[in-house]
Amino acid sequence: DAKTTQPPSMDCAEGRAANLPCNHSTISGNEYVYWYRQIHSQGPQYIIHGLKNNETNEMASLIITEDRKSSTLILPHATLRDTAVYYCIVRAPSGYSTLTFGKGTMLLVSP
Amino acid sequence: GAGVSQSPRYKVAKRGQDVALRCDPISGHVSLFWYQQALGQGPEFLTYFQNEAQLDKSGLPSDRFFAERPEGSVSTLKIQRTQQEDSAVYLCASSLGGRNNSPLHFGNGTRLTVT
Secondary structure (H helix, E strand, O other): OOOOOOOOOOEEEOOOOEEEEEEEEOOOOOOOEEEEEEEOOOOOOEEEEEOOOOOOOOOOOOEEEOOOEEEEEEOOOOOOOHHHEEEEEOOOOOOOOOOOOOOEEEEEEEE | OOOOOOEEEEEEEOOOEEEEEEEOOOOOOOOEEEEOOOOOOOOEEEEEEEEOOOEOOOOOOOEEEEEOOOOOOOOOEEEOOOOHOOEEEEEEEOOOOOOOOOOOEEEOOEEEEOO
C-alpha cells in the first residue's frame, strides 16, 4: 500500500471549517483514499473514502487532487466532539484488503 | 443497527497467564480483522479472516498469539503466556468484503494490561 504523510497536529476554532491535508504521492491508479478518526478510548471510526472524484457525506467532504497525489478532508463546521486523531489511508481496491495506519493528525477543536 | 462488539472492555492479566478476547462482528460481514494498538501509536494489523478461513496472519507477533473464527461469525483472539509487551488495545473490525470497496467498521477494543 502507498504511504501517506499528514501533519502531526492541527488546531481549529469551533464552528469553523477544519481542512486536514494528506499527501499520497505514490498512490496507484486503483487505490482508494480512506479517512478514519479515533476519539480517545474508542475504536477508529470510518468517515469517508474516494477514488478520483470528490465525495461528500453527512460527516465530511473529501477533495482529491486531479493527479491523486494529495487529498483534503473537510469538516465544514467543526465542533468540540470532532477533536480526535484523523488517519488518511491508501487502500488496495479489494474489499478483503486491510488498512495500514500511520500516525495521523491530532485535530484539536477549541471553543 | 448493532456495531462491532468486543469483550471484555478491559482485561488485567498477570504475566504468564492466558487470555481470550472476543469479537462479535456486524451480522453478515464476511471479513474480520484484528489489530493491535500500542499507546500513542496507530493500530497495527494482526490477522484477517474471510468467513471461517484465516487468510492472513502475517501480523501476529509470535506463536503465542492465536485467532479463530470457527463458524464464520464470532472470533476469538487468544494470547498464551502473556508478557508485559503484550499490553495494548486489541481492536476488531469487520466489513462486507467482496469486490466492493467496503469500509472496515471497528469495535471499541479490549484494553489488555499485563502486570
